[in-house]
Amino acid sequence: MSAPWLAEIAARTREAGLHRDPVVRRPGDAEFNLASNDYLGLSTHPDVIAGAHAGLDLWGGGSTASRLVAGTTAAHIEFENDVADFLGFEAALAFSSGYLANIGAITALVGRGDLIVSDTGAHASLIDGCRLSRARVVVVPRGDVDAVRRALADRTEERALVVTDSIYSIDGIRAPLDELYRAAVDHGAILLADEAHALGVRGPGGRGVAAEFGLSGAPGLVVTTVASKSLGAQGGLVLGTSLLREHLIDHARTFIFDTGLNPAAVGAAHAALRILRADPAMPERLRASVRRLAEACGAQVPDAAVVSLIIGDPTAAVQAAARCREHGVFVGCFRPPSVPEGTSRLRLTVRADLSDDDLDHVATVVRRALSAVSVR
Structure with missing residues (x-):
């Protein structure tokens, strides 16, 4: 397809740090997936x-x-x-x-x-x-x-x-x-x-x-x-x-x-x-896990199951997500237009099937990833 404007848009998108590639999951790629919306961990039940x-x-x-x-x-x-x-x-x-x-x-x-x-x-x-x-x-x-x-x-x-x-x-x-x-x-x-x-x-x-x-x-x-x-x-x-x-x-x-x-x-x-x-108590257990992870990451405790960690710069957010993935933790990476300019972030989805030890490990990986990039 000959369309010079596509190349121009692609170049601007990359320059702004907003180019996206689908994250391909493979069996055994990440031990902890906190990028999905599988809040109750039921997709594999x-x-x-x-x-x-x-x-x-x-x-x-x-x-x-x-x-x-x-x-x-x-x-x-x-x-x-x-x-x-x-x-x-x-x-x-x-x-x-x-x-x-x-x-x-x-x-x-x-x-x-x-x-x-x-x-x-x-x-x-x-x-x-x-x-x-x-x-x-x-x-x-x-x-x-x-x-x-x-x-x-x-x-x-x-x-x-x-x-x-x-x-x-x-x-x-x-x-x-x-x-x-x-x-x-x-x-x-x-x-x-x-x-x-x-x-x-x-x-x-x-x-x-x-x-x-x-x-x-x-x-x-x-x-x-x-x-x-x-x-x-x-x-x-x-x-x-x-x-x-x-x-x-x-x-x-x-x-x-x-x-x-x-x-x-x-x-x-x-x-x-x-x-x-x-199991009507499952959501309550999930929210307890949300509180644990949010507090361990120094984030605001949300009303639901997503913990949002604002980084600011989209490139830094991508780098932080990649560092987490290198250590077996998938996290969401949200950049404009999904979020307002200047609020690119990691979004962690807590799952009801994660243990306290799992959550503590995830928090450690995330904190280290954030400390390695420029966060504002």
């Missing part, structure tokens, strides 16, 4: 693997079609019903990824002539959903409930949607979901809360921030979440009323035109959900 095998044995290697044609199996319906029951909602709808669940939900709920109030902490999938909806978008500071109220009060549009992460994914801080919900309801709007980083981590038995605030199944609340983090599998979910589910089936393009979620992923996620149901 024998029952979860068995659930995936059962899906393969029964339905084959793929769902073979979109959900509306031939891509919905009985396993999809059983999983959706069980997730809805667990999280306290009337109904759930599974998408092939959390990214597509967010885009599908937003674009099906609002469009041209409507208003979306989002915040600066919104995940890329929420941002892209806002853009694709063609609604007017007002962006407010993260967690600023008064700003949300002002935007809703000043609108001329009849329909409005407030969009937020319940746990901000970069630093693991909890959003004021109860106040945001009240602001939305007071102004006749719907609140959509992305609980991707809350399922299995916050709330009673790991049911999320909505459950923590007693909002599960509340009118005017739509929750999205994923099977790709605490449930150790793959897929996205939208939860709400049965009427919402029906509406999404009819109008969410990322559901209508996408191949259905792989049956193996459905089987794995459902098995993980059963494990979480059977």
Whole structure:
């Protein structure tokens, strides 16, 4: 392909320290993986693997079609019903990824002539959903409930949607979901809360921030979440009323035109959900491990399972992550545009299956890596 502008962009990207190469994992590469979102360590649990095998044995290697044609199996319906029951909602709808669940939900709920109030902490999938909806978008500071109220009060549009992460994914801080919900309801709007980083981590038995605030199944609340983090599998979910589910089936393009979620992923996620149901203290143990690692690294203790260590310079962050990897510890390395300029960082994901000795070892490796690079 002859496109000189591609080479120019590539050169600028490298010069800014923002070039990316996928990190390829191989068996035995790293003893400790703290770069994933496998919060409960269930991706390798024998029952979860068995659930995936059962899906393969029964339905084959793929769902073979979109959900509306031939891509919905009985396993999809059983999983959706069980997730809805667990999280306290009337109904759930599974998408092939959390990214597509967010885009599908937003674009099906609002469009041209409507208003979306989002915040600066919104995940890329929420941002892209806002853009694709063609609604007017007002962006407010993260967690600023008064700003949300002002935007809703000043609108001329009849329909409005407030969009937020319940746990901000970069630093693991909890959003004021109860106040945001009240602001939305007071102004006749719907609140959509992305609980991707809350399922299995916050709330009673790991049911999320909505459950923590007693909002599960509340009118005017739509929750999205994923099977790709605490449930150790793959897929996205939208939860709400049965009427919402029906509406999404009819109008969410990322559901209508996408191949259905792989049956193996459905089987794995459902098995993980059963494990979480059977061990409701697992999230509490995870949060205790989070506190231990954060304190050992000299970091702020987050509300969820990610420990954020700001370095500043993107090149230094990459170097620190590489040093950790050389000593058997995978950590996340986040640079712009994933984080604001000047806040490149390491992000450590704590897992429930790591022992105290494991966490202490990880902290030692990370501290040494940070001391070897320029941190500001």
